[in-house]
Amino acid sequence: MSISQLTDEQVRNVIQGPGDVEWRYEMRRECQEILPGLFLGPFVASKSLETLQSLNITHIVCIRDAKEAFSVRPRFPEHFSYLTLDVEDNEEQNLIRLFPRAKAFIDEAIRPERGGRVLVHCNGGISLSPAFVVMFVMQYYSLSWEDALHLVQNRRYCISPNGGFLTQIKEYEAIYRASQAVASYPATQRPINRRKREDDSDDEDPREEDRSKRVLFESDTSHNSLLLQLEYDPNAMEIS
Template identity: 70%
Template structure:
């Protein structure tokens, strides 16, 4: 486990417990259900999205439906009048670019949870496609390494298995989100540096004016003595 520094809102021990999960015994039937990965963020298969009773029992308000386009006839919004949906058509293949599509998914989840909502993220089986997006979300949201994010999700939904192409992109996304955070923090650092520079420059200009004034007084005195 590589938790690194303290994640905002969590002590190292709390984060370690969060990653390890509850240790609930996993049964085969649970792969047909959805599991809560983070507060307000659930992951599951299409079956969970088809059951209005299940969705209401979990307090779902938003549903992120991730599907291969050829599955559109079955993996689709079923209760558009009762839940807010986002549909992403994504191929479950190693060549599919997830990183390009992830910001849409992340924004949808963030907007839902920020307003007290609860989001179900699902694909057909809840094994490869939707888990890859959720692992990336967990990694970014908790600011943890990709291995810890994968373990966190897997410790709650044991059956996940993102394909090798998705795993490669999950690894790559760790450096991307860290770089993005660094860039976002840079303007504040840059502004502070700029303010310090302005103060220093102002002090230098003031000191230069004093020195110039002293030299002028000395020159005036010398001129007077010569007269």
């Protein structure tokens, strides 16, 4: 989805989010809807079956440090579809490598014909899971990394991805824009396999092609022979 068709003011309103929400400290322990069908929050928000069902959540992305696995884990696998990612919450962790799995899971859940609703959480919902959600929002709306970060912050005020994650968020903008450019490249300008084209005439005489290949081969052979001769006999080209 792209918001390129919207006016500048409409885009600003999407990034700004609802202006009537007064942020309270205790909201850190709750989850917030970042875009239609996508929620972001802490692990504690994923522990209440009643809350999850009231929000009509169908899918949950559980992002955790491996050493938290004993506590941060899927709690209701019989009620929701889970994707669990073991990720270290430090600046050296490569998020870009792991992001495609999360994106594919979320895309599948929230596609219109499926109508799913996804909660993405880590332990605190401050650094790790927000980094994934910012990258998803960036590509979903075709935004710059700064606008995507502001969009998420304006809905969950307490997020603060660490410096390493912010660097990767910036890098991901170039990656997703490059993939979009490749996808939009006109098919008519892409290289064509000339060995056999669908529009080639079936009654074309194959001997013509063989004859052309033979001429090229003989020309190349003659040229290579001359080069070898010059290499071993520098005077071969001298006129006597």
